[in-house]
Amino acid sequence: MKPPVWKRRTSAQSLLAWFSWLLLVAVAVYCWKAMNENTIWEFVKDSPRQIAEIGGRMFPPKWDYFPTLLKPLWDTINIATLGTALGVLLAIPVSYLAARNVTPSLWVLRPIAMFLIVASRSINSVIWALLLVSILGPGLLAGILAIALRSVGFVAKLIYESIEEVDPRQMEAIAATGAGNGQILTYAVVPQILPSFAGISVFRWDINIRESAVLGLVGAGGIGLQLEASMNNLAWSQVSLILLAIFSLVGLSEWVSAKIRHAII
Amino acid sequence: MLEIEKLSKKYPTGDLALTDVSLSVPAGQLVGLIGPSGAGKSTLIRCVNRLVEPSSGSIRLNGEDLTRFGKRRLREARRRIGMIFQEHALMERLTVMENVLSGRLGYVGFWKSFFRRFPGQSVAEAFKILDRVGLGAFPNKRADALSGGQRQRVGIARALLQNPDLLLVDEPTASLDPKTSRQIMRLICELCAERGLSAIVNIHDVPLAQAYLPRIVGLKAGRIVYDGPAQGLTPEVLTRIYGEEDWAKTERSEDEEGAGEQETLKVEKVLEAS
Numbered sequence: 001m002k003p004p005v006w007k008r009r010t011s012a013q014s015l016l017a018w019f020s021w022l023l024l025v026a027v028a029v030y031c032w033k034a035m036n037e038n039t040i041w042e043f044v045k046d047s048p049r050q051i052a053e054i055g056g057r058m059f060p061p062k063w064d065y066f067p068t069l070l071k072p073l074w075d076t077i078n079i080a081t082l083g084t085a086l087g088v089l090l091a092i093p094v095s096y097l098a099a100r101n102v103t104p105s106l107w108v109l110r111p112i113a114m115f116l117i118v119a120s121r122s123i124n125s126v127i128w129a130l131l132l133v134s135i136l137g138p139g140l141l142a143g144i145l146a147i148a149l150r151s152v153g154f155v156a157k158l159i160y161e162s163i164e165e166v167d168p169r170q171m172e173a174i175a176a177t178g179a180g181n182g183q184i185l186t187y188a189v190v191p192q193i194l195p196s197f198a199g200i201s202v203f204r205w206d207i208n209i210r211e212s213a214v215l216g217l218v219g220a221g222g223i224g225l226q227l228e229a230s231m232n233n234l235a236w237s238q239v240s241l242i243l244l245a246i247f248s249l250v251g252l253s254e255w256v257s258a259k260i261r262h263a264i265i
Numbered sequence: 266m267l268e269i270e271k272l273s274k275k276y277p278t279g280d281l282a283l284t285d286v287s288l289s290v291p292a293g294q295l296v297g298l299i300g301p302s303g304a305g306k307s308t309l310i311r312c313v314n315r316l317v318e319p320s321s322g323s324i325r326l327n328g329e330d331l332t333r334f335g336k337r338r339l340r341e342a343r344r345r346i347g348m349i350f351q352e353h354a355l356m357e358r359l360t361v362m363e364n365v366l367s368g369r370l371g372y373v374g375f376w377k378s379f380f381r382r383f384p385g386q387s388v389a390e391a392f393k394i395l396d397r398v399g400l401g402a403f404p405n406k407r408a409d410a411l412s413g414g415q416r417q418r419v420g421i422a423r424a425l426l427q428n429p430d431l432l433l434v435d436e437p438t439a440s441l442d443p444k445t446s447r448q449i450m451r452l453i454c455e456l457c458a459e460r461g462l463s464a465i466v467n468i469h470d471v472p473l474a475q476a477y478l479p480r481i482v483g484l485k486a487g488r489i490v491y492d493g494p495a496q497g498l499t500p501e502v503l504t505r506i507y508g509e510e511d512w513a514k515t516e517r518s519e520d521e522e523g524a525g526e527q528e529t530l531k532v533e534k535v536l537e538a539s
Contacts, residue, residue, distance in 0.1 A: 172316050177423070178372075179367070
């Protein structure tokens with residue numbers, strides 16, 4: 001007797017899979033061509049020399065420039081921290097309105113909250129900063145608000161998703177005691193989302209340290225201002241020091257946020 | 266005294282979970298609700314405190330029709346109905362004491378409850394009940410640090426702190442081992458007797474229901490197909506509730522899981538009677 005044959009896919013399915021891969025490769029090749037229509041290959045060929053030259057001017061970094069960077073670095077940390085705090089504060093009511101299982105109004109307030117989340121998320125913080133600098137003038141305040149406005153959507157989206165994943169039986173149990181809606185929220189929902197709430201906030205702070213480092217490029221304060229000035233002056237040894245400083249700052253924030261998240265969870 | 270009359274529940278999906286269920290539970294009586302999964306046991310007890318909104322029919326607790334109550338009066342009515350859940354439904358990250366005191370939320374304002382400032386009388390009562398269910402030693406332990414049986418005891422304490430007239434008990438032993446199941450059932454029965462509480466207990470374990478609950482209601486596809494004493498659960502009746510099966514054998518084998526002697530006797534008596 002012939003042993004039974006088993007195949008993961010029928011021949012028609014295999015053929016379909018094969019053609020899908022072929023199509024994917026064809027699209028990739030086409031995209032590559034379309035993307036590079038405007039590339040001037042002479043410049044690209046030249047790039048190793050350019051890298052060597054700029055790299056050479058960057059090295060060694062201008063260490064005695066460092067004290068001037070301390071204030072802007074501190075500003076950058078402040079923009080990120082205050083911006084995150086403000087963003088998280090604004091995100092709390094928005095996520096409450098957006099979470100399907102607790103929202104007080106599914107057809108009016110929830111769509112508004114969803115719109116706020118999408119609006120905040122679809123605009124990059126550099127663009128928020130550009131807008132705010134032209135409204136408020138350059139400085140830290142514009143940076144803080146830009147970070148906050150960008151963070152609201154991100155934080156609110158993640159919080160409302162974790163609210164929607166809450167164990168509904170705990171809400172039932174509290175409702176069954178005759179508790180009001182506010183009590184159901186503080187007893188059954190808040191304890192369940194608290195760890196992810198803290199994790200999300202710290203994660204966003206970590207991202208915001210990186211984002212606030214470039215906000216200075218558009219005049220919203222922080223280390224980015226120095227970066228732009230140095231690049232405009234072709235002071236490459238200062239640029240390399242600034243990049244090193246940003247790198248260390250980001251590394252530090254990553255370490256801090258990992259520590260905090262570990263402590264919470 | 267709970268009187269359910271012609272209660273029906275149709276879910277938005279079109280499923281008829283309950284059809285014309287009428288049931289009356291006098292004060293102090295314990296009723297076991299058995300039936301196959303999906304028979305509507307859970308829906309029935311959730312309709313009583315309107316965690317599920319009934320589609321039609323009336324539910325009268327001490328003469329008042331709960332189905333007609335608005336939000337505020339419903340909350341007041343829920344304070345008098347304790348509920349014990351399958352897999353306890355405790356707030357895992359809160360302490361034992363917070364979980365027990367949550368039974369008083371219906372009586373305490375939002376900010377008082379937010380800052381955990383419960384009246385001294387409630388706290389004293391909570392300690393007393395915790396002692397009674399055997400958990401007096403660790404009010405400050407987090408709920409997720411307890412064993413399954415201990416958690417269910419906290420759930421029982423929470424329901425009792427409401428000082429209810431009626432207990433709704435939804436599969437209290439579903440996640441517990443046979444020995445703990447019996448301890449929990451015994452505890453629930455004793456507490457109901459001490460306080461003169463009536464209770465409706467959803468339970469899928471027939472021998473356990475027979476051992477502890479004097480009156481059994483059998484539900485099948487949303488209709489009551491048996492309502493009578495636990496001794497009346499003959500193989501014919503079980504077939505009416507669950508469908509064809511060799512009931513004599515099933516009962517014996519389930520019973521071997523570590524039943525106390527008394528309970529074994531009871532079940533055997535039922536078998537003899539059939």
